[in-house]
Amino acid sequence: MTVTYDFTGKTAFVTGGSAGMGAATVRAFAEAGAAVAIIDLDGDAAQKLANELTGKGLKALAVTCDVSDEDQVAAAVRATVEAFGGLDMAFNNAGVMLPPVDSADETSEAFDKIVGVNLRGVWASMKHELKQMREQGSGAIVNCSSLGGLVGGDGRAGYHATKHGVLGATKSVALQYGQRGVRVNAVCPGTIATPMVERMTAGGELDPKGAVAAIPMGRLGRPEEIAAAVLWLCSDAASYVTGVALPVDGAYTAQ
């Protein structure tokens, strides 16, 4: 079955939009008719993807932005609204992973780095998206947590702390905006075949066979499977869904 959405006339904002599940979501939004702002630290990759999409007659804008810098996030939201006239949907997806470490040895620099991107970045993105959405009285936000937002991870205290934090922020904003036309949810991806996981595999941090063996569905997820969940959460089909942390993980966290 192919599920399609019609987001014609809507604007989407995707952070970390030039690679992995962010890029898959950008493509899915654009193909469903939305104008998409591709927000990424890697401005060249964002521009390349925007060119590919506009070359096909789709609507896209690349914005270079480090989500750990609130001023850059505010400017990215402003640029999106100026270009497309509003902001209807957001996927706050930019995130980083650092090598596993004994928690007795985790440096404050590493902790600050991961909190800066994964938690502060989501906080700043939501804050500035909400400034626009509360004026409109409408919008749908999806934050990217992780299976790491639902369970612990050996050697990953900093990362899992940020992903648990994303869920706390998601639920809190969902409560506040429940009667103001804005829905806020999170996806909790399992292990998904993206450049992040390729780097972890290349660096010996992740054994792909072991990872697959730990997943009840017996395979890694695909970036498009995260995009599909994000589009559903942003669509009217999810009109009564808010404050949810949705695992998309092949039942990893059901164990």
Ligand SMILES: NC(=O)c1ccc[n+]([C@@H]2O[C@H](COP(=O)([O-])OP(=O)(O)OC[C@H]3O[C@@H](n4cnc5c(N)ncnc54)[C@H](O)[C@@H]3O)[C@@H](O)[C@H]2O)c1
């Ligand atoms: N891949 C997985 O298995 C997995 C599982 C659970 C959660 N996640 C989460 O999903 C999200 C996306 O992961 P992915 O695997 O697609 O990652 P990826 O590394 O493949 O892509 C991430 C993108 O984010 C961008 N980015 C990184 N830091 C940024 C910053 N400071 N500001 C703006 N953009 C920045 C990168 O340039 C890149 O384009 C992350 O939040 C990650 O923690 C990934």
